[in-house]
Each structure stands twice: as structure tokens, then as C-alpha cells.
Amino acid sequence: AQSVTQLGSHVSVSEGALVLLRCNYSSSVPPYLFWYVQYPNQGLQLLLKYTSAATLVKGINGFEAEFKKSETSFHLTKPSAHMSDAAEYFCAVSAGFGNEKLTFGTGTRLTIIP
Amino acid sequence: EAGVAQSPRYKIIEKRQSVAFWCNPISGHATLYWYQQILGQGPKLLIQFQNNGVVDDSQLPKDRFSAERLKGVDSTLKIQPAKLEDSAVYLCASSGSDRVGTQYFGPGTRLLVL
Numbered sequence: 287a288q289s290v291t292q293l294g295s296h297v298s299v300s301e302g303a304l305v306l307l308r309c310n311y312s313s314s315v316p317p318y319l320f321w322y323v324q325y326p327n328q329g330l331q332l333l334l335k336y337t338s339a340a341t342l343v344k345g346i347n348g349f350e351a352e353f354k355k356s357e358t359s360f361h362l363t364k365p366s367a368h369m370s371d372a373a374e375y376f377c378a379v380s381a382g383f384g385n386e387k388l389t390f391g392t393g394t395r396l397t398i399i400p
Numbered sequence: 401e402a403g404v405a406q407s408p409r410y411k412i413i414e415k416r417q418s419v420a421f422w423c424n425p426i427s428g429h430a431t432l433y434w435y436q437q438i439l440g441q442g443p444k445l446l447i448q449f450q451n452n453g454v455v456d457d458s459q460l461p462k463d464r465f466s467a468e469r470l471k472g473v474d475s476t477l478k479i480q481p482a483k484l485e486d487s488a489v490y491l492c493a494s495s496g497s498d499r500v501g502t503q504y505f506g507p508g509t510r511l512l513v514l
Contacts, residue, residue, distance in 0.1 A: 290442075318500050329404070329491055329505035330443070337500045376442050386431065386501030387456060390442030 288313045288379045292391035300399045305349075305364040307394050309377035312358065318382045319360040321351055324374045324393075333375075336360060337382075347371070372398045402427065404506035406492050412512045418480035421509045425473070425494030431455075432469055433503060434477050435491040443491055449475065479511075487513045 293308040311317055318337055322330040334345025341353040347370075351362045360377060374395050378388040405424040413419050425432050430451050435443035446465065448456040451472040460467070464483070469475040479486055489510050493503040 320502075322505075327507075327510070329406075329507045330493075332502065332504065335500060335502060378442075380501065382500060386495060386503070387445050387448060388433075388443075388503060390444070392440070392442050 288317065288381060288389045290377050290379050290389055290391035292375075292377050292394050294394055295392065296395045296397065298397040298399055299367045301369055302366050305362070305367045305371065305396065307362040307375050307377075307396065309351075309360045309362065309391060310358050311360060311377075311379045313379055313381065315381050318380045319351075319353060320378045320380070320388065321345065321349070321360075321362050322376045322378060324376065326373075330376065333362070367398050369398050369400065372396055404492055404494055404504055406490075406506040406509055408509055409507065410510050410512075412514065413482055415484055415513050416481040418478065419482055419511065420476050420478045421490050421492075421511075423475045423477070423492030423506060425475075425492070426496070426504055429494035429496045429504075430472070431495045431501065432475050433493040433495075434467055434475070435493065437489040437491055437508070439488070446477070446490075482511075482513045484513050487511055 289312045291310045320335045321333040334343045336353045344350045377391045432449045434446045437443040446460045449469040452469045467477045489508040491508045492506045495501045495503045
């Protein structure tokens, strides 16, 4: 069984500041991990994914995430926040090929302060 | 490449009425998923198809929800009769042949049951 915990349902940062969104996972098998972003009234857009290759994963829009097995974490970061980053962010886990079902966290709403 | 298409985008119905949602996946994607996203929560998988066969429908409330994927392409999700707690966004996603099973989401259908 797999699960995801996203710490902080709401995060506010100033424009230009570091963005850090936290995700911890639980998985009985080596996981595949994903970050998706959801803008208002839209579907989910894939930001980045971890597939057991490099532990530091770079995604779109300047985001990156680091897989830390010892901490069972996959936190999302961006060095400098932009107003356009305001959205809901979801972390998700799957067991990979043959069992691609995604289990999502409850999401973190990111607000950017001008 | 065209993305996942869904219709309608919005639907308002009275409780006990029926409703149907349509999804057209990315061309060539064999796997199709329907998720339910209740306000303030992460998406929850309802059903997964591989071509036109059901892989996982363990969380589909089968007394009122049904889904089909004729010819292994388009899919419809039906609710009959609808309850107030079915108010949610219904997301369709598809995945292709990459070993990770990366899922790409449509814009969703927002359902309000009155």
C-alpha cells in the first residue's frame, strides 16, 4: 500500500523568495513519485517525476525535487517564486510499471505575496 | 499533440438525476483513468482501463457509477442516480507506453448536485 503526506495545506511566500513544498511518502516497493500543479478550473499538469534514475529531478517552470530514501521525502523547491506560481500543488506516488495507479496527497495551496 | 479532452466542463443537476461525462484520451494511449476530486482533497482513482478492459474499479461505487470504454479509445462515466456528495471535479487521465506510466490529465468536469 502507498500513501502520501503533504505538510502544510497552505503556504505563502514573497515574490522572489524560496519555495519549499513538503511531501513524504510511504511505499512497500520502490516508488515512482510525481509532482503535479493545478491552476484554478484546470486539470493537473505534470511538473516533474522521479523514476529511480537521478535523485535530483528538474522539472518545468524552474521547479526541482530531491528524492531522499532515508527520509522518505520528495520535497519540491524553486529558488525564486514568481506570481504565476500561485496554484495548488499535489504530490503523488505509484508502484510503477504494472501498477500505475496514482495515490495523491491532499495538496498544498501556494500563495505568492507581491 | 492534442491533450486529453473532456466534456462537458461544467454540469449542474438535481439529486437523483443522471449525468454522463465523456473523455477522449491522448492518441495512442492505451490506459485511461477516471478520478474524482472532492473540494479540498487530492484526486481519488475511480476506475482504470487498459484498452477496453477494466484493470481496477475497486473504488468505484458500483451501485450508482458506471463506466465504459468502447473500442479502447473514448470513455464515458455515468452517475445514476446522483447524490449530493457526488459534487466534485471528475478528471480523466491517460498514459502511454513509458515504463513509468506517466499520466496526463484533462481539464476535468465540475459537477454540482443540488
